[in-house]
Amino acid sequence: MGLTITEKILREHTQDKKGVAGEFILADIDKCLANDITAPIAIKIFEEIIKGTEKTLFNSESIILTPDHFTPNKDVESAEQCKILKTFAHKYNISNYFETGRVGIEHCLIPEKGLVAPGDLFIGADSHTCTYGALGAFATGVGSTDLGVAIATGKCWFKIPETIKFIYSGKLNKWVSGKDLILYTIGQIGVDGATYKAMEFTGEIIQNLSMANRFTMCNMAIEAGAKNGIIVPDKTTESYLHKSGIKNYKMYESDFDAEYEDIIEFDCNSIEPQVAYPHLPENTKPISEVYNEKIHIDQIIIGSCTNGRLEDLRIAASILKNHNINSNLRCIIIPCTQDIYLKALRKGYIEVFLKSGAIVSTPTCGPCLGGHMGILAAKEKALSTTNRNFLGRMGHIESEIYLSNPAIAAASAISGYITSPAYI
Amino acid sequence: MNGVIIKYSQNNINTDLIIPARYLNKSDPEHLAKHCLEDLDSKFHKKKKAINANILVAGSNFGSGSSREQAPLSLKAAGIKCIIAPSFARIFFRNSINIGLLIIEFEDIAKFSNGDNIEIKLKRSMIKNYSTGNKFKIKRIPSFLTEIISAGGLVNFARKKILEN
Numbered sequence: 390m391g392l393t394i395t396e397k398i399l400r401e402h403t404q405d406k407k408g409v410a411g412e413f414i415l416a417d418i419d420k421c422l423a424n425d426i427t428a429p430i431a432i433k434i435f436e437e438i439i440k441g442t443e444k445t446l447f448n449s450e451s452i453i454l455t456p457d458h459f460t461p462n463k464d465v466e467s468a469e470q471c472k473i474l475k476t477f478a479h480k481y482n483i484s485n486y487f488e489t490g491r492v493g494i495e496h497c498l499i500p501e502k503g504l505v506a507p508g509d510l511f512i513g514a515d516s517h518t519c520t521y522g523a524l525g526a527f528a529t530g531v532g533s534t535d536l537g538v539a540i541a542t543g544k545c546w547f548k549i550p551e552t553i554k555f556i557y558s559g560k561l562n563k564w565v566s567g568k569d570l571i572l573y574t575i576g577q578i579g580v581d582g583a584t585y586k587a588m589e590f591t592g593e594i595i596q597n598l599s600m601a602n603r604f605t606m607c608n609m610a611i612e613a614g615a616k617n618g619i620i621v622p623d624k625t626t627e628s629y630l631h632k633s634g635i636k637n638y639k640m641y642e643s644d645f646d647a648e649y650e651d652i653i654e655f656d657c658n659s660i661e662p663q664v665a666y667p668h669l670p671e672n673t674k675p676i677s678e679v680y681n682e683k684i685h686i687d688q689i690i691i692g693s694c695t696n697g698r699l700e701d702l703r704i705a706a707s708i709l710k711n712h713n714i715n716s717n718l719r720c721i722i723i724p725c726t727q728d729i730y731l732k733a734l735r736k737g738y739i740e741v742f743l744k745s746g747a748i749v750s751t752p753t754c755g756p757c758l759g760g761h762m763g764i765l766a767a768k769e770k771a772l773s774t775t776n777r778n779f780l781g782r783m784g785h786i787e788s789e790i791y792l793s794n795p796a797i798a799a800a801s802a803i804s805g806y807i808t809s810p811a812y813i
Numbered sequence: 814m815n816g817v818i819i820k821y822s823q824n825n826i827n828t829d830l831i832i833p834a835r836y837l838n839k840s841d842p843e844h845l846a847k848h849c850l851e852d853l854d855s856k857f858h859k860k861k862k863a864i865n866a867n868i869l870v871a872g873s874n875f876g877s878g879s880s881r882e883q884a885p886l887s888l889k890a891a892g893i894k895c896i897i898a899p900s901f902a903r904i905f906f907r908n909s910i911n912i913g914l915l916i917i918e919f920e921d922i923a924k925f926s927n928g929d930n931i932e933i934k935l936k937r938s939m940i941k942n943y944s945t946g947n948k949f950k951i952k953r954i955p956s957f958l959t960e961i962i963s964a965g966g967l968v969n970f971a972r973k974k975i976l977e978n
Contacts, residue, residue, distance in 0.1 A: 413957035426837045430882055438971050459838055466838035516880040516904055532882035532908035538971045546907075546957070546967075580825060581874040585903050614877065616903055669825060758834040758879070777878060779829045781852045 391644025393552040394621055395587040398527040398641055400549070402510045410551040410648070418451065419509040421539045424495055424754075425456035427514030427532075429473045434537025446481050447543035453485040453504055454478055455495040458754040462489075463761040493726025493752040496520040496608060496694035501633060501726055507622045508639035512536065512545050517694050517776065519610045523603035524630070525622030525640055530611060550616045551650040552587040552643075553578075557594035559658040564676075564810055566704075567602030568696060568774070568794035570594070571609040572663035573655070576673030584614030586650060589643065594657050595620060600629040601700040608695050609776050612670040662809055664772075665792040668780040676797060676809045684791065685717070687769040689802040690783075691795050692723025692750070693757045696774035699729050701795040706738035708799035708810050714746035715805035721763045723750045747802070759783045765790075772807055774798050814915070816894060818929045819857075819866035822922065826853060826871050827878035828905065832887040834879075845883050846890035858891070864928045871898045872922065876905025885909045895933060897922065897940075910958055913966035919951055935959075 392400075392409070400408045402416040423431050439445065446452065454474045459467035478486030485504065492498065496517050505511050507525035511518065514536040521528035531545065539545045557570060575582070588610045595603070603620050610618025620626075622640045630638065661675035691697070691705050702724060714720045722742050724730035730752065733739050742749050755762030757775040765771055765784030770791065773783070778790035791807060800810040830853040832845055839845075850857040860866075869888065875898040876884060885908045888896065895915040899922060909916045917933065919940070925931070929944040933951075940949045954962070964970040 413955060426834075426881060426883075429840050430886075434968055437968055464838060470838065470840070514880055514882075516878065518880075530880040530904050532880055532885075532904060532911060534882060534911035534967050535907065538911075538967050542971055542974070546961075580877060581900060581902075584874065584900060611904075614874065614902055758829075760834055777829070779827050779878060781833060782829045786852050 390648050391646040393587065393589060393643045393647045393649070394525065394641045395527055395552055395589070395617060395619055396549055398508055398510060399547060408549050410549050413546060413548050415544050415546055416510055418512055418539050418543055418545050420451050420453060420505060420511045421536055422453045422455065422495060422499065422511070422513035422515065422518060423533070423536050424458050424515055425460060425467065425471050425474060426458050427536065428454055429470050430533035431514055431536040431540065432473060432477050434534050435541050438538065438541045444541060446540055449481050449483050452483050452540055453499060454483060455487050455492050455498060456489065457492050457495050457752070458758065459760045460489050460492065460753055461751065491727065494694045494697060494754055497698060497725035497729065500524060500604070501728060503633040503635045506630065506635050506638035507626060508641055512539060516611045517608050519615065519617050520604050520608040520694060522607040522610065522617050522619035523600065524626055525620060527617055527619070529617045548585070550585055550587045552589050553583055554589045554591060554649045554652045556652065556654040557590070557592040557657055558654065559594065559656045561594060561657055562661060564662050564796045565657070565660055566794045566796070567598055567605040569660060569663045570657070571606045572665055572670065572673050572792065573660050575609065575613045575670050576663065578613055580612060580669050580671045581614045583610065586615055588613065588615045588618045590618065590620050596623065599700060600625060601698040604698065605695055609670070612776055662794055662797050664797065664807060665778055667778050667789040667791065670776070670778060670792060679807050680809065680812060684770065684807045685805055686772045686801055686807060687718055688763060688765060688771040689718060689720040689798050690723070690756050690763060690771060690773040690775060691798050692725065693754070693775040694725065695776045696795050697723050697725035697729070699732050701774065702729070702733045702738050703736070705795045705799040706741040708796060709745040709747065709802065710741050712745055712803045714802050717805050718802065720747035720802040721750060721756065722747050723755070724752060726752055756783055772798055772801050814894060815930070815932045816868040817864055817866045818868050818870050818925050818927060818931060819861050819864065820870040820925060820927050821853060822872050824872035825874045825877055828876060828881050828884040829878055831876065831884040832881065837881060837883055840883060842886060842890035845887035849887035849891040867892055867894045868931065869893050869896045870922050870925045871896065873899040875901050877902035880904045882908045882912065885912055885914050889914045897925070910961055911967040913962060915962065917951055919949070924949060
């Protein structure tokens with residue numbers, strides 16, 4: 390019996406190169422990531438572990454620190470947490486520490502900087518670390534204790550996951566993106582439909598999908614409870630790696646006779662842009678139904694590790710050009726990284742956004758988790774290109790979040806209610 | 814271990830409900846404990862204190878969402894010693910194991926009510942509900958995990974391994 394790409398990467402990172410789905414392993418880690426919320430606890434754990442020993446970091450080059458959640462520091466407490474990261478980075482000569490001004494939203498920044506490659510075993514103390522599966526890496530979110538132990542020992546424990554294979558066939562309809570495919574998938578299988586499992590995205594649609602869309606799909610694997618999302622690397626991956634200057638990597642693929650826990654096929658001809666209703670990403674409806682409800686919105690967010698890449702901003706700009714943001718709402722646009730921000734500026738997208746009446750923020754996770762830069766009042770409704778619409782996540786506990794792709798968000802910013810560019 | 818149950822039956826109690834992100838600008842356990850489950854039930858602490866509860870029983874997919882370890886830490890700091898639910902989100906599951914917070918997967922949570930006095934016998938994979946007189950079998954926890962739990966969490970486990978080498 391053959392192996393899945395997930396099984397292959399994980400067993401390659403063990404000492405005896407053995408193990409199949411269902412088995413526990415102690416694996417060697419290539420890269421570890423933590424942010425301003427998760428690193429302070431991880432650093433404390435690390436210090437506790439090495440106390441009284443001669444040990445230090447297992448490898449300072451493998452550690453990445455991205456203060457991106459409550460930055461630029463929103464209050465004194467956040468500033469204190471960020472200071473812990475900075476002090477630690479200086480003490481241990483961690484070159485991959487990104488200060489405000491160089492930091493971006495971690496899951497966009499890390500692939501952009503070439504810090505993750507196909508075949509890597511990457512853990513991050515952030516649930517959306519699963520994003521990098523789009524490059525054919527095994528990447529998964531862990532907690533601060535896992536991270537503290539990993540930076541001390543270079544190791545992390547795992548149960549090798551069973552894989553659910555998703556096959557996307559047919560043709561993509563206009564305005565349908567990777568975001569819609571993943572929302573549709575979560576709508577079908579539920580928010581715990583892939584708990585503890587690997588989600589492997591395959592099929593002709595995936596083969597023709599851009600890297601930005603692949604990142605979006607793998608990013609939201611966690612919203613179905615998955616351990617990782619993964620796409621077998623191909624020419625699109627290689628061309629992306631070439632641009633980011635990544636040269637050393639190992640491309641794995643699943644064997645033809647690999648064992649899957651389930652195989653689920655979707656015909657994309659019938660998939661429309663999707664909107665997830667409050668308060669779970671599984672509450673999806675196609676835009677043609679949503680449009681009839683005329684749901685009025687108070688705030689639009691276009692950004693986040695899910696949908697703040699250049700391609701997302703290009704789509705938003707193409708819709709907002711020569712239009713005004715509806716006077717009843719505020720539209721906040723957040724490029725994911727400084728590089729994306731600069732490229733958007735050069736391409737004229739930023740000017741389009743400012744002229745339309747949107748605001749453009751420096752890269753931050755900010756509003757996605759109700760941190761800052763766009764908090765909702767009681768009874769307010771947001772339409773957001775982010776990944777979670779949990780109760781109270783973006784602000785007041787009586788506020789509501791709808792999720793969509795950037796095209797739906799931009800069109801709705803003009804009309805004031807949830808709509809599609811197709812209806813404008 | 815013995816304990817008293819406080820129960821929230823709904824499914825998908827996520828990490829934003831366990832500890833909202835607005836409180837993550839500080840990570841000391843007392844601060845986290847104070848705001849634990851605040852957005853799910855603002856009277857959580859009051860109710861818990863009234864029945865002296867230390868075991869949380871909840872619906873499926875408990876702890877979904879963010880990887881924030883502050884979620885199990887806040888529950889532990891609030892005096893919760895064990896969580897029983899039909900299923901757990903995976904990062905919450907590993908975080909709990911890592912910090913030495915006992916979590917038990919048990920499908921039929923209807924067998925437990927607020928205020929029930931129970932005993933968990935891990936070695937015998939059994940729960941006894943003294944309030945109803947019933948006994949239940951629970952799934953065996955894999956030995957790889959009991960090794961971490963019995964070391965008192967992953968930090969002690971890792972220290973032991975490091976010192977051994």
